[in-house]
Amino acid sequence: QHEYGSNKLEAEMCLAAVRERTGFNYTCLRLPDVMGPRDNIGSFLRLQALISTGMPVPVGPKRDAVGNIRPSTSGILNRRISLVFVDDVALAIVAAIRAGAAVHGHSLNVASPESPSFQEFVMTLATATNPSKADTLIFDNDKPSS
Numbered sequence: 001q002h003e004y005g006s007n008k009l010e011a012e013m014c015l016a017a018v019r020e021r022t023g024f025n026y027t028c029l030r031l032p033d034v035m036g037p038r039d040n041i042g043s044f045l046r047l048q049a050l051i052s053t054g055m056p057v058p059v060g061p062k063r064d065a066v067g068n069i070r071p072s073t074s075g076i077l078n079r080r081i082s083l084v085f086v087d088d089v090a091l092a093i094v095a096a097i098r099a100g101a102a103v104h105g106h107s108l109n110v111a112s113p114e115s116p117s118f119q120e121f122v123m124t125l126a127t128a129t130n131p132s133k134a135d136t137l138i139f140d141n142d143k144p145s146s
Contacts, residue, residue: 008028008030011028012028012107015028016105019104019105025101025104025105026104026105027096027103027104027105027106027107027108028106028107028108029089029092029093029096029107029108029110030107030108030109030110031084031089031110031111032081032082032083032084032110032111033081033082033083033084034083034084034085034086034089035083035084035085035086036085036086036087037086038086047122047125048125048129051122051125051126051129051130051133051137052129052130052133054133054136054138056138056139056140056143057122057137057138057139057140058140058143059076059077059118059139059140059141059143060140060141060142060143061076076118077117077118077119077139078117078118078119079117079118080115080116080117081115081116081117081118081121082111082112082115083111083112083114083121084110084111084112085112088110088112089110092108092110096108119139122137122139123137
């Protein structure tokens with residue numbers, strides 16, 4: 001995730017430099033995890049599958065090649081997450097197009113106003129999709145989160 005965010009920021013800085021030199025118009029949309037049909041990463045679908053089968057949800061820290069805990073992956077249960085639904089992304093794209101020059105040269109954050117912890121998100125998802133499993137949901141601190 002960190003590398004992905006860094007690469008996106010670098011791309012935004014390149015676009016800004018090109019705009020300054022050439023007047024090229026651009027607008028960047030900064031998206032968090034996008035939920036909805038055709039999830040191309042599959043993490044949301046894997047999470048739903050774990051909930052529906054009653055399998056433990058892995059929340060343990062990831063480790064590097066020599067076994068050291070990667071700091072960015074510890075404490076995932078309480079970490080606040082940012083999400084957006086795919087239909088809201090489509091609406092944001094249309095709004096940016098309609099705004100025209102007012103948003104040229106800008107980077108716009110697009111996300112749901114809610115920012116639940118990972119645990120709150122999983123519990124809400126379980127309650128909404130499989131209420132019978134919500135009360136028995138298990139979080140596995142030994143298996144690395146995906």
